[in-house]
Amino acid sequence: xxxxxxxxxxxxxxxxxxxxxxxxxxxxxxxxxxxxxxxxxxxxxxxxxxxxxxxxxxxxxxxxxxxxxxxxxxxxxxxxxxxxxxxxxxxxxxxxxxxxxxxxxxxxxxxxxxxxxxxxxxxxxxxxxxxxxxxxxxxxxxx
Amino acid sequence: xxxxxxxxxxxxxxxxxxxxxxxxxxxxxxxxxxxxxxxxxxxxxxxxxxxxxxxxxxxxxxxxxxxxxxxxxxxxxxxxxxxxxxxxxxxxxxxxxxxxxxxxxxxxxxxxxxxxxxxxxxxxxxxxxxxxxxxxxxxxxxxxxxxxxxxxxxxxxxxxxxxxxxxxxxxxxxxxxxxxxxxxxxxxxxxxxxxxxxxxxxxxxxxxxxxxxxxxxxxxxxxxxxxxxxxxxxxxxxxxxxxxxxxxxxxxxxxxxxxxxxxxxxxxxxxxxxxxxxxxxxxxxxxxxxxxxxxxxxxxxxxxxxxxxxxxxxxxxxxxxxxxxxxxxxxxxxxxxxxxxxxxxxxxxxxxxxxxxxxxxxxxxxxxxxxxxxxxxxxxxxxxxxxxxxxxxxxxxxxxxxxxxxxxxxxxxxxxxxxxxxxxxxxxxxxxxxxxxxxxxxxxx
Numbered sequence: 001x002x003x004x005x006x007x008x009x010x011x012x013x014x015x016x017x018x019x020x021x022x023x024x025x026x027x028x029x030x031x032x033x034x035x036x037x038x039x040x041x042x043x044x045x046x047x048x049x050x051x052x053x054x055x056x057x058x059x060x061x062x063x064x065x066x067x068x069x070x071x072x073x074x075x076x077x078x079x080x081x082x083x084x085x086x087x088x089x090x091x092x093x094x095x096x097x098x099x100x101x102x103x104x105x106x107x108x109x110x111x112x113x114x115x116x117x118x119x120x121x122x123x124x125x126x127x128x129x130x131x132x133x134x135x136x137x138x139x140x141x142x143x
Numbered sequence: 144x145x146x147x148x149x150x151x152x153x154x155x156x157x158x159x160x161x162x163x164x165x166x167x168x169x170x171x172x173x174x175x176x177x178x179x180x181x182x183x184x185x186x187x188x189x190x191x192x193x194x195x196x197x198x199x200x201x202x203x204x205x206x207x208x209x210x211x212x213x214x215x216x217x218x219x220x221x222x223x224x225x226x227x228x229x230x231x232x233x234x235x236x237x238x239x240x241x242x243x244x245x246x247x248x249x250x251x252x253x254x255x256x257x258x259x260x261x262x263x264x265x266x267x268x269x270x271x272x273x274x275x276x277x278x279x280x281x282x283x284x285x286x287x288x289x290x291x292x293x294x295x296x297x298x299x300x301x302x303x304x305x306x307x308x309x310x311x312x313x314x315x316x317x318x319x320x321x322x323x324x325x326x327x328x329x330x331x332x333x334x335x336x337x338x339x340x341x342x343x344x345x346x347x348x349x350x351x352x353x354x355x356x357x358x359x360x361x362x363x364x365x366x367x368x369x370x371x372x373x374x375x376x377x378x379x380x381x382x383x384x385x386x387x388x389x390x391x392x393x394x395x396x397x398x399x400x401x402x403x404x405x406x407x408x409x410x411x412x413x414x415x416x417x418x419x420x421x422x423x424x425x426x427x428x429x430x431x432x433x434x435x436x437x438x439x440x441x442x443x444x445x446x447x448x449x450x451x452x453x454x455x456x457x458x459x460x461x462x463x464x465x466x467x468x469x470x471x472x473x474x475x476x477x478x479x480x481x482x483x484x485x486x487x488x489x490x491x492x493x494x495x496x497x498x499x500x501x502x503x504x505x506x507x508x509x510x511x512x513x514x515x516x517x518x519x520x521x522x523x524x525x526x527x528x529x530x531x532x533x534x535x536x537x538x539x540x541x542x543x544x545x546x547x548x549x550x551x552x553x554x555x556x557x558x559x560x561x562x563x564x565x566x567x568x569x570x571x572x573x574x575x576x577x578x579x580x581x582x583x584x585x586x587x588x
Contacts, residue, residue, distance in 0.1 A: 052206040054187040055199030092200050100197035 012056060019060045026067055028077050035059070038081055045085045049093040058101065062088065065105050071117025083119035084108065090124055094138040099131060107131065157217035157238075160230055169227065181235045186210060193291050208292060215294035215319055216242030219249075243289055249320045254284060256327045265337050266344050269360035271302040275330065283323055294319040304329050305367045305426055332422045333367045336415075340370055343386050347373075350387065350447050353456065353583050357537035371426050372445045375434075378410050379403040388446045397439055404431050457582050459526055460494040468497060472504060481511040485518055495526040502556040512559035521574050522582070527560055529584045541579045544572050 020029055030038075038059055046053050062084045066072060072080055091104055104127075111126035112119050161178075164170045170178075189209050190201050201209075220242030222229050233241070257280045279298040288295070296319060304326070307314065315325050337344065344366075351369065352358045359369060377383035380392055380403075396403065411427055412420050434442075462468070471491050478484045484506060493501070507515060516524065529536055532550070536542075548565040552558035564575075 046200070050203045051200050052190075052203055053200045054190045058199055089200065092198065093202060097194045097197045101199065 015057050015060050019063060023063070023067055023077075028067060030063070030077070034078055038078065038085075041082045042085050045082075045089050048086075049089040051089050051093050061101070061105060065109055066112070066119075069112070069117055080119060087119055087124050087127070091127055095131065095136065096138075099136055155218075155221055155226065157214060157221060157230075160221065160226055164227060164230065169231070178235065182213075185235055185239065186213060189213065189291065208295070212291055212293045212295070213239065216246070216289075218242070219245040219293075242293075246289055246293060246320055249324060250284065250287065250289075253280075253320065253324055253327060256324075256331055257281075257284070260327070260331050260334055263334055263338055265334060265341060265366075267337070267348070267360065267366055268358075269302065269363070269366075271363060272360075272366075275300065275302045280323075280327070287320070296322050298323075300326050302330070303363065303365045305333055305365055305371070305423070329422070332419060333365070336419050336423065337366050337370065339415075340374075340386070347386055347447065352585065354444070354447055355537075356539035356583065361537070367423070367426075371423065372430050372442075373447070375407060375411070375427055375430050376442075376446055378414065379407045386447075390443070393439060393443050393446065396434075397437075397442065400434050404434070407431060455582050457522065457526070457584050459496065459530070459584060459586050461586075462494065462496045462500070468500065471497075472501060472506070475501065475506050481507070481514050484511075485515055488515075489518070495523055495530060499527070499530065499556075503554060507556070509559075512556050513563055516560060516563040521571070521578055524560075524564065525575060525578050525582070526584065528564070531557060531560075536579075536584065539580070539583075541576055 016035065023029055039056065042053060042059060059081075062081050063077070066080050066084060067077065069080075087108060088104065091108075092101070095104070107127045107130050108119075108123065111123045111130065114126055115123045161170070165175070186206075186209065187199075189212075190206065191199060193205070193209060194201060216239050217235075220238040220240075229238075257276070261276055279300065283296065283298050300322075301308065306329075315322060317325055340347070347369070348359055359366070373386050373388075376388060376392070376396055377386065379396065380388070383392065408424070408427060408431070412424075415423070437445075463471075471488075471493060474491075475484050475487055478487055488498070488501075502512070519527075528542065528547075531553075532542075535546075544565060544567075547561050550557075550561055552561060564572075567575075
């Protein structure tokens with residue numbers, strides 16, 4: 001017996017190849033193995049911050065956030081993406097959804113540039129300050 | 144339980160049915176994979192919508208809540224018959240919609256039950272009881288979230304039922320609308336039962352308060368638990384005419400328990416409507432069993448027969464109206480000496496409640512309070528204490544002089560009252576104790 005539900009598995013594959021086409025313009029490429037490693041890291045980071053990610057394609061948004069940074073060398077893309085994940089989920093776990101994923105990534109990009117291309121705790125604090133200046137406080141719409 | 148049967152609470156869970164079908168090899172690996180993917184897809188969609196399409200990630204706690212809510216909907220979507228066919232042929236999305244439709248029906252049932260209870264008011268000044276009807280249920284109905292938190296009840300449901308309090312909502316092993324429906328059905332039956340004694344309730348509660356020195360509602364007790372022993376006993380007595388029994392009646396019951404109890408339950412069955420009897424039968428039987436080992440004094444207390452006439456009743460007069468209060472206040476302020484103020488207050492025969500308001504408005508300073516208390520009668524001093532510490536007077540407890548010095552004053556004048564009482568002579572304190580042990584204080588409404 002076959003269950004009638006058909007998951008759209010191919011959508012992820014399409015996004016993967018599109019991402020690599022874009023990355024190639026800047027001299028980057030992520031292998032299948034590297035993408036697997038990034039997913040593994042994403043899962044560990046989510047565990048660390050008690051979060052669950054329901055959209056695997058967010059990985060491509062993490063990569064797209066940093067691929068045009070002048071600070072990144074071709075061998076640093078993996079490490080930088082992993083750091084982006086850490087900062088992103090650390091912030092996501094404390095801020096309500098009034099701040100969307102896209103807005104958060106935009107602020108992270110600005111903060112990273114202010115921090116001379118370094119994605120670390122300091123970047124996180126810069127983002128937090130930016131957000132608090134806008135009047136949004138951590139966990140203020142917790143259910 | 145007529146009303147409780149209207150809506151059947153599901154006993155089969157979706158997960159249990161899935162495990163059963165799998166164990167019977169009615170679900171193969173590819174079906175299971177498809178079902179799993181479909182479930183996850185639905186869950187992801189719910190996460191996305193829950194996060195207002197602004198984020199695809201969610202905290203583990205909230206994710207688990209959404210998953211529990213989905214299982215709750217799936218459980219409610221299951222039909223009472225042909226569950227296997229339904230499970231295997233209905234897509235999960237439709238099953239969820241079916242669950243939502245069933246819960247919506249249950250919400251309608253809860254609403255009509257709630258309205259029925261609200262339209263049958265009984266005299267019972269219990270805050271929790273009224274909170275259930277006027278705050279908690281309307282809040283539940285107004286904020287129930289069928290899409291994301293179908294299984295959740297945040298209301299306390301803190302008015303205890305005859306079989307106890309649904310502590311942490313664990314008592315009935317139910318959640319969401321099932322829990323509310325079960326609780327409300329029981330609440331409705333108990334309210335129906337209490338309404339049978341509608342006329343006698345105010346005097347009964349009054350008598351309970353006089354006898355125990357504390358109101359039933361203050362103790363947070365269930366009203367049925369007070370009525371059940373009384374109804375049982377008046378049923379088995381040959382000539383009982385009121386809810387209040389005499390000492391002879393109690394002696395008779397205790398001496399003839401073995402014979403009387405033979406027909407007690409049958410007789411109660413005739414008196415009560417069948418659905419009420421079905422609900423209360425275990426409680427009546429439990430009391431019947433207890434009756435064999437109960438002492439005369441305990442039974443007398445249960446039946447509110449302890450003679451309260453040996454104690455005098457002091458009704459604390461109500462506060463005077465605002466205009467008169469303002470007039471007295473202004474007149475007092477015009478007086479130049481403390482003795483003049485006291486004389487004026489005595490002339491106006493100001494009650495203790497108003498005196499407390501005048502104290503708060505600063506009519507006396509420092510030692511003037513001590514002078515005032517010195518002119519008070521013993522009963523007035525006790526009423527001050529009673530109004531400040533009603534809980535200490537519960538069960539007719541007698542306050543000790545040593546106790547007072549350890550009390551923390553809430554106002555400036557309390558500290559002077561405590562100081563005055565803790566330093567008064569042993570003879571005066573003896574008089575005060577005598578009043579406490581022989582007087583029942585009640586607030587005049």
